[in-house]
Amino acid sequence: MRTLGLLVALALPLMSAPAADSTTTVARTANDRPAVVGERVIGHSVRGRPITAWHLGEPGRPGAARVLLIAGMHGNEGAPRGILEALRDGPVLQGVDLWVVPAYNPDGLAAHTRRNAHGVDLNRNYPYAWTDLDGSYESGPGPASEPETRAMMRFLRRIRPHYILSFHQPLNSVDTDTKDERFARRVARYLHLPRSSLTCGGVCHGTMTGWYNHHFRGTALTVEYGAHPGRVRMRRTAPTQVLGIFGAWRGRPGFELVPGTQPEPALAPSVLRRRASPWPRTRPPRPGGRWSHR
Numbered sequence: 107m108r109t110l111g112l113l114v115a116l117a118l119p120l121m122s123a124p125a126a127d128s129t130t131t132v133a134r135t136a137n138d139r140p141a142v143v144g145e146r147v148i149g150h151s152v153r154g155r156p157i158t159a160w161h162l163g164e165p166g167r168p169g170a171a172r173v174l175l176i177a178g179m180h181g182n183e184g185a186p187r188g189i190l191e192a193l194r195d196g197p198v199l200q201g202v203d204l205w206v207v208p209a210y211n212p213d214g215l216a217a218h219t220r221r222n223a224h225g226v227d228l229n230r231n232y233p234y235a236w237t238d239l240d241g242s243y244e245s246g247p248g249p250a251s252e253p254e255t256r257a258m259m260r261f262l263r264r265i266r267p268h269y270i271l272s273f274h275q276p277l278n279s280v281d282t283d284t285k286d287e288r289f290a291r292r293v294a295r296y297l298h299l300p301r302s303s304l305t306c307g308g309v310c311h312g313t314m315t316g317w318y319n320h321h322f323r324g325t326a327l328t329v330e331y332g333a334h335p336g337r338v339r340m341r342r343t344a345p346t347q348v349l350g351i352f353g354a355w356r357g358r359p360g361f362e363l364v365p366g367t368q369p370e371p372a373l374a375p376s377v378l379r380r381r382a383s384p385w386p387r388t389r390p391p392r393p394g395g396r397w398s399h400r
C-alpha cells in the first residue's frame with residue numbers, strides 16, 4: 107500500500123497545479139497503465155500533433171535519478187520507440203524518476219521521414235553551435251525555429267533530467283564523445299552496444315544533446331541501434347537493460363520485486379554534484395566537417 111499512497115500523494119499536486127502554459131498534466135488511474143504516474147503534452151508538431159511525455163516510476167524517491175528517454179526524433183528511425191512504449195505500457199517501475207517521449211517527431215514518424223513537416227532535421231535545429239545546413243541535415247531558417255525544438259527546450263528547462271538518452275538508428279553504437287565517460291560506458295555495457303565517436307565527422311551543429319550538455323549539469327547521450335534491431339530486442343530485452351542502467355526495476359504495488367528481476371546498484375545522481383563547470387569547457391565549434399550520421 108506504500109506505493110499506492112505515494113502515487114496518490116504525487117498525483118494530487120499534479121492535478122491541482124495550474125497550467126502555466128500549453129502543457130497539461132493529468133493523473134492516471136492505477137489500472138490503466140500501472141507504470142504511468144503522469145502524462146503531459148509538452149507541445150505540438152508543425153501539423154498540430156501532440157508531443158506527449160509520460161511520467162513513470164517513483165518521482166520524489168530519495169536518491170532516484172531523474173531520467174528522460176527520447177525516441178522518434180528522426181521519423182525514419184522508429185524501432186527504439188518500442189523500448190519506451192514497452193516501459194510505459196508494462197508493470198509498475200521503481201527506483202527511478204523516469205520520463206519517456208516515444209514519438210518526439212510525430213509528423214516525421216507518420217510520414218517515415220527523418221525531418222519534420224517543415225523539412226527540418228530537429229537534431230540540427232537546437233541553439234547550440236547552430237549553423238545553416240541543407241539537404242538531409244536541413245537546420246531550419248534559424249536556431250530553434252521549429253515548434254518541436256521549442257517544446258523540448260521548454261520541457262527540459264522545467265524538469266532538468268540528470269540523464270537523457272536520445273535513441274536513434276542505424277549506427278549501432280553509444281556515443282563516446284560525451285560529457286560523462288563513465289555513464290557512457292555503463293550505457294554501452296548494459297545495452298550490449300559497442301562504443302564509437304558520433305562526432306558528426308568532427309563537429310555536431312545544433313544537436314539536442316550538445317545544447318543540453320552545454321547548458322545544464324545533467325548528461326545527454328546519443329544511443330544508436332542498428333537498422334533492424336528486432337522487435338523482441340526492442341520490446342522485451344532493451345527495456346529491462348535500460349532499467350538496469352539506472353538501478354531501476356519492475357515491481358508491483360507494495361514494493362515487491364517481479365520474480366526473476368533484481369534491482370541493480372543505483373546510479374546515484376550525486377556524481378553530478380562533483381561537476382563544477384559546464385561541458386564542454388571549450389568554445390562552441392566552428393562550422394565545418396561532414397555530417398554523416400545521427
Ligand SMILES: [Zn+2]
Binds near residue numbers: 179180183273274275
Ligand atoms: Zn537519428
